[in-house]
Amino acid sequence: MSENRGLFTLDAAQAYLAAEPEMAVEKLSDRLYTISDGQVRTIFLEGDSSVIAFDTFGTPGRARAYGKAVAAAVPGKAIGTIIYSHDHLDHAGFAADLAADAEVIADELCAKVIKLRSTQGQTQPTRVLVGERHELNIDGVDLVLLNPGPTHGSGNLAAYFLEEKTFFSSDTILASAKYGFMPDYHFANFVKYMRGFLELDWDRFIPGRFEVCDRASFERGVNFIEAVMTACQHAFVNFVPIWAYEPMKGFCIEQLGESFGDLEGFEGHVGQMAIRIVHHYLMGGWGLEDTPEPSVLLADEIRL
Numbered sequence: 001m002s003e004n005r006g007l008f009t010l011d012a013a014q015a016y017l018a019a020e021p022e023m024a025v026e027k028l029s030d031r032l033y034t035i036s037d038g039q040v041r042t043i044f045l046e047g048d049s050s051v052i053a054f055d056t057f058g059t060p061g062r063a064r065a066y067g068k069a070v071a072a073a074v075p076g077k078a079i080g081t082i083i084y085s086h087d088h089l090d091h092a093g094f095a096a097d098l099a100a101d102a103e104v105i106a107d108e109l110c111a112k113v114i115k116l117r118s119t120q121g122q123t124q125p126t127r128v129l130v131g132e133r134h135e136l137n138i139d140g141v142d143l144v145l146l147n148p149g150p151t152h153g154s155g156n157l158a159a160y161f162l163e164e165k166t167f168f169s170s171d172t173i174l175a176s177a178k179y180g181f182m183p184d185y186h187f188a189n190f191v192k193y194m195r196g197f198l199e200l201d202w203d204r205f206i207p208g209r210f211e212v213c214d215r216a217s218f219e220r221g222v223n224f225i226e227a228v229m230t231a232c233q234h235a236f237v238n239f240v241p242i243w244a245y246e247p248m249k250g251f252c253i254e255q256l257g258e259s260f261g262d263l264e265g266f267e268g269h270v271g272q273m274a275i276r277i278v279h280h281y282l283m284g285g286w287g288l289e290d291t292p293e294p295s296v297l298l299a300d301e302i303r304l
């Protein structure tokens, strides 16, 4: 069998693409569930007659395992809606293998990237959201989707559930230091937008990876990223060779170890984080996403 292959070109990738891992499902309320393959995490909701699934996981096999886990948790209701948290293939690359006929909802920018990328297995969104805040009712489920501006990836939609006092934001904050390599993070406004989410009333945070955590852990995760950004600027001031891994790792451990050394993965990841973040200051950011007014990204230059 030939799997949808994302961007892989090697036939040898088929074994990776086909593998179906164990999925761990946790029911958080009458309608809200979270699911993880041990690394990536997302959520799904039970509607009146269907399931609303966020994301797809990152291979066809994982998408199928997700679908089977949803069917076991909510028997008799098919996935009618998929919401992409952002464009990245490791989260949202395989709707074709999860539920080929589902309505697919995504932010405008996410939809544009997906259209132009045309990756095998990543279904084009059928319903595009434009703007910062959306209050939706999908099959009897009320939910709020938020995109304050570029945070990670393209068109990142966070989800807020007032009833459960729960907040979901993929690939942004963790309760640990385990993001390390941070491509496609838009640091110019990242901390500001994350702190904005703290203005909402919630006490449970569901990240795009690893474990569910509380509000205090989210806040500390934001503080940690801000502290690494500060330490990276100090590295320039101190003429640390900012392009070299070992000196940057050592400098950051020295600067941040006392305050954040207890975070899981700190010593193993802070050096990689720093190498990425110094390039924010060296290069000026990722592109339009890291300008003071990134809403220019939504100028209508690509038609859907």
Ligand SMILES: [Zn+2]
Binding pocket: 086, 088, 091, 152, 153, 171
């Ligand atoms: Zn991502």
